[in-house]
Amino acid sequence: MARTLVLLLVLLCSSASLVTSSTSAGAGLRMKLTHVDDKAGYTTEERVRRAVALSRERLASMQQQRGAVGDVSAPVHLATRQYIAEYLIGDPPQRADALIDTGSNLIWTQCATTCLKACAKQDLPYYNLSSSASFAPVSCADSAKLCAANGVHLCGLDGSCTFIASYGAGSVIGSLGTEAFTFQSGAARLAFGCVSLTQIAKGALNGASGLIGLGRGRLSLVSQTGATKFSYCLTPYLRNHGASSHLFVGASASLSGAGGAVTSIPFVKSPKEYPYSTFYYLPLTGISEGGYESVIGNFQQQDLHLLYDIGKGELSFQTADCSAL
Numbered sequence: 001m002a003r004t005l006v007l008l009l010v011l012l013c014s015s016a017s018l019v020t021s022s023t024s025a026g027a028g029l030r031m032k033l034t035h036v037d038d039k040a041g042y043t044t045e046e047r048v049r050r051a052v053a054l055s056r057e058r059l060a061s062m063q064q065q066r067g068a069v070g071d072v073s074a075p076v077h078l079a080t081r082q083y084i085a086e087y088l089i090g091d092p093p094q095r096a097d098a099l100i101d102t103g104s105n106l107i108w109t110q111c112a113t114t115c116l117k118a119c120a121k122q123d124l125p126y127y128n129l130s131s132s133a134s135f136a137p138v139s140c141a142d143s144a145k146l147c148a149a150n151g152v153h154l155c156g157l158d159g160s161c162t163f164i165a166s167y168g169a170g171s172v173i174g175s176l177g178t179e180a181f182t183f184q185s186g187a188a189r190l191a192f193g194c195v196s197l198t199q200i201a202k203g204a205l206n207g208a209s210g211l212i213g214l215g216r217g218r219l220s221l222v223s224q225t226g227a228t229k230f231s232y233c234l235t236p237y238l239r240n241h242g243a244s245s246h247l248f249v250g251a252s253a254s255l256s257g258a259g260g261a262v263t264s265i266p267f268v269k270s271p272k273e274y275p276y277s278t279f280y281y282l283p284l285t286g287i288s289e290g291g292y293e294s295v296i297g298n299f300q301q302q303d304l305h306l307l308y309d310i311g312k313g314e315l316s317f318q319t320a321d322c323s324a325l
């Protein structure tokens with residue numbers, strides 16, 4: 001296996017500051033993450049079964065991808081968005097929550113005024129832009145070129161910016177706007193997608209209102225807040241005793257000094273073409289021919305603090321007691 005393999009680190013998920021005018025993201029953002037199985041209250045036995053089923057699904061999808069792109073790179077993006085963060089949107093604030101995704105860019109939420117029957121079921125009420133004083137539409141020819149920053153966009157007859165965002169599990173369509181977002185700590189004014197049509201595999205949203213992308217693209221939460229790093233720490237999947245996982249974006253992101261050895265791996269340069277430009281690539285070492293491929297997956301990441309240092313161009317990690325954060 002002398003040929004170079006490039007691995008995309010998948011899991012949860014460049015940067016000029018865009019719409020951060022009235023931002024208090026200076027100290028960084030902090031978000032509590034809830035595993036979708038915690039939210040749904042699955043037992044340990046059910047979780048083990050779900051983890052096995054998900055691994056099978058992932059393998060099937062990787063094999064499919066390999067067929068599609070040859071055996072050089074394997075961008076994998078599918079049902080691995082398993083952590084949900086709650087936030088507030090608008091003025092007065094409305095509750096919303098989102099799956100966290102390192103493998104995409106756009107922040108979006110399903111919208112009450114346009115969804116009607118074309119959106120997925122979610123646990124919280126749909127966000128209603130008509131009852132928010134802080135919502136503003138993004139026009140198709142906006143000076144910040146936010147509309148053009150989305151991979152696929154169209155101009156509406158009324159000058160609105162229509163986008164399509166596609167994922168392994170399906171796609172969503174809506175229009176781009178800006179809103180006030182408040183997280184567990186930290187707030188920012190962000191461009192986001194107000195979704196009016198959701199065509200995503202049933203259950204893939206896990207009751208969340210939308211998605212938050214942490215990718216390398218201009219519309220990701222990381223890029224929009226001008227962050228040069230983010231980190232997350234996941235509590236054990238099967239036995240977390242109710243302790244939450246956390247995500248930190250910007251200044252608050254760090255390996256929190258648990259004392260263990262720090263391992264750092266430089267990112268491999270990402271391709272320029274969309275969507276490959278979205279992902280963080282790592283060199284893959286230690287792949288074995290014997291049928292066992294060692295990949296950093298969710299299980300290996302528990303009780304590990306991972307720091308994506310985009311400024312430095314490296315991923316670092318250290319064992320940590322994530323429940324202590």
Ligand SMILES: *[C@@H]1O[C@H](CO)[C@@H](O)[C@H](O)[C@H]1NC(C)=O
Binds near residue numbers: 129130
């Ligand atoms: C959205 O809010 C407006 C203004 O408060 C209200 O009139 C409308 O009924 C709401 N729409 C939905 C779908 O909840």
